[in-house]
Amino acid sequence: MQFQQLSYFVAVAEERHFTRAAEVVHVAQPSLSQQIRALERELGADLFQRARGNITLTDAGEALLPLARRILADADTARHEVQELAQLRRGRVRLGATPSLCTGLLPGVLRAFHDRFRGVQLLIEEGGSHDLVRKLARGALDLALVVLPLPTPSPALTTIEVLNEDLVVVSAPDSPPPGDRGRRVHISDLEREPLVMFRHGYDLRELTVAACRAEGFEPRFAVEGGEMDAVLGFVRAGLGVAVVPRMVAMRGDLRLRVTPLARPGLRRTIALAHRSDVAPPRAAREFQQMVLAQAPVLAAKKPE
Numbered sequence: 001m002q003f004q005q006l007s008y009f010v011a012v013a014e015e016r017h018f019t020r021a022a023e024v025v026h027v028a029q030p031s032l033s034q035q036i037r038a039l040e041r042e043l044g045a046d047l048f049q050r051a052r053g054n055i056t057l058t059d060a061g062e063a064l065l066p067l068a069r070r071i072l073a074d075a076d077t078a079r080h081e082v083q084e085l086a087q088l089r090r091g092r093v094r095l096g097a098t099p100s101l102c103t104g105l106l107p108g109v110l111r112a113f114h115d116r117f118r119g120v121q122l123l124i125e126e127g128g129s130h131d132l133v134r135k136l137a138r139g140a141l142d143l144a145l146v147v148l149p150l151p152t153p154s155p156a157l158t159t160i161e162v163l164n165e166d167l168v169v170v171s172a173p174d175s176p177p178p179g180d181r182g183r184r185v186h187i188s189d190l191e192r193e194p195l196v197m198f199r200h201g202y203d204l205r206e207l208t209v210a211a212c213r214a215e216g217f218e219p220r221f222a223v224e225g226g227e228m229d230a231v232l233g234f235v236r237a238g239l240g241v242a243v244v245p246r247m248v249a250m251r252g253d254l255r256l257r258v259t260p261l262a263r264p265g266l267r268r269t270i271a272l273a274h275r276s277d278v279a280p281p282r283a284a285r286e287f288q289q290m291v292l293a294q295a296p297v298l299a300a301k302k303p304e
Helices: 003-015 018-025 029-043 059-083 099-103 106-116 129-137 187-192 203-214 228-236 282-300
Strands: 048-051 054-057 091-097 120-126 143-148 157-171 195-198 221-226 242-245 257-260 267-275
Touching: 003 018, 003 029, 003 059, 018 029, 054 059, 091 099, 091 129, 091 282, 099 106, 099 120, 099 228, 106 120, 106 282, 129 143, 129 157, 129 267, 143 157, 143 282, 157 203, 157 228, 157 282, 187 203, 195 203, 195 228, 195 242, 203 242, 203 267, 221 228, 228 242, 267 282
Parallel strands: 091 120, 091 143, 195 221
Antiparallel strands: 048 054, 143 267, 157 242, 157 257, 157 267
């Protein structure tokens, strides 16, 4: 079994068309078909059901596809690791993070890392923790900043806690203050407040809705479905209030009222995750150390 054959197999599986797959991998279509046939002979099973204009995976093909993607991703990671020059003058970090962390935590860490390792390419993937865990598992990311507990426990991942962060309530400065005259907000107070809510799959959405249900009520949404910047904009426009991480709320440019939650409040745990069976590349390990050093400092900063 050769890497080239696996690459051709994945291309056909994704394109569901031999000619288009050949174009993707820059090889003549007869050569690609020949290599796929050779792979099938070696494995002793057909990988595709071939019908005119309709290419589908067999059961054997479905079983091979996630393994082939992981093998190719691991080989790509190994290639980059070996090719890195001394003192990290070259390399890459493939990092996943939830959108709220891209807004709050990451800019400061990325700036510090870029200043120190200017030759390292930073590739950022935004997504919910569930999607990021799946991409880590198949080798598409080196590291991911996720919210614990993971949506699906994965023994194949190693997680390192980075920080515990308070959640707060943000509202428009010219709207009536929420809760106890703006000094603090109980979760039960949110029953009377229209909420600006994140899209489905957002960790903050699940946490907020679960907290409201624990108090015996279903939250009322004024608007829902946004990403972090959209939610903050809708709050600033006076459409409702939102529960967001303290680090995001403390940005000096938001022009929002920030009200703490009454004890015990809501907190979330941020962790760095990577695959347990493969050590992250050197550049990713350096980035991990910088996150662990910088995150508590950035989380403690006061608004500008």
